[in-house]
Amino acid sequence: DVKVTQSSRYLVKRTGEKVFLECVQDMDHENMFWYRQDPGLGLRLIYFSYDVKMKEKGDIPEGYSVSREKKERFSLILESASTNQTSMYLCASMDRTNQPQHFGDGTRLSIL
Amino acid sequence: KNQVEQSPQSLIILEGKNCTLQCNYTVSPFSNLRWYKQDTGRGPVSLTIMTFSENTKSNGRYTATLDADTKQSSLHITASQLSDSASYICVVSGPAGKSTFGDGTTLTVKP
Numbered sequence: 001d002v003k004v005t006q007s008s009r010y011l012v013k014r015t016g017e018k019v020f021l022e023c024v025q026d027m028d029h030e031n032m033f034w035y036r037q038d039p040g041l042g043l044r045l046i047y048f049s050y051d052v053k054m055k056e057k058g059d060i061p062e063g064y065s066v067s068r069e070k071k072e073r074f075s076l077i078l079e080s081a082s083t084n085q086t087s088m089y090l091c092a093s094m095d096r097t098n099q100p101q102h103f104g105d106g107t108r109l110s111i112l
Numbered sequence: 113k114n115q116v117e118q119s120p121q122s123l124i125i126l127e128g129k130n131c132t133l134q135c136n137y138t139v140s141p142f143s144n145l146r147w148y149k150q151d152t153g154r155g156p157v158s159l160t161i162m163t164f165s166e167n168t169k170s171n172g173r174y175t176a177t178l179d180a181d182t183k184q185s186s187l188h189i190t191a192s193q194l195s196d197s198a199s200y201i202c203v204v205s206g207p208a209g210k211s212t213f214g215d216g217t218t219l220t221v222k223p
Binding site for chain 2: 004031040041042043044045090092094099100101102103104105106
């Protein structure tokens with residue numbers, strides 16, 4: 001079974017802090033994704049990566065950056081956290097097109 | 113603009129009953145349509161994935177249908193159980209892999 005592990009289930013940070021969310025997958029998948037999920041807005045893509053050191057902006061990349069130094073690990077960085085970044089963050093990995101994405105259990109991030 | 117609309121927004125049914133969830137989309141070009149189940153506090157889990165040439169796919173008590181001509185899909189749940197209480201998300205992807213997510217249908221199964 002594919003396992004996607006997010007480093008924290010709950011995280012509380014302060015406005016202006018630099019925040020790192022980590023995601024690790026164990027199935028050698030090429031593609032990895034970061035989403036945020038907000039009530040009434042569904043899942044929105046922040047960034048995705050189709051290979052090591054490669055990244056592409058999603059629909060809402062502003063205020064975020066990502067890092068993929070190793071195939072199994074994809075990090076989401078909030079450069080200077082703001083209260084409107086309070087949300088559920090979901091990481092996913094996928095082998096190739098027409099295959100399902102495998103999601104982690106999410107990190108519920110609160111910015112105070 | 114690519115959109116995925118799900119209905120109803122929420123649904124309450126009694127244990128043992130069947131139900132059908134709807135998904136209409138405008139995504140073009142089309143590559144595949146996926147249904148996910150998301151339990152409260154957990155990440156989504158894949159139920160089915162269908163490509164253009166498939167019009168039905170089952171996973172246990174879950175059966176998904178796809179009409180690519182009308183751009184509609186449904187997820188039918190048979191003999192519902194309390195553990196079926198969750199949010200069900202429809203996702204449509206194009207050939208480049210870009211996915212458009214629906215807002216989900218929240219299903220509550222009561223004893």
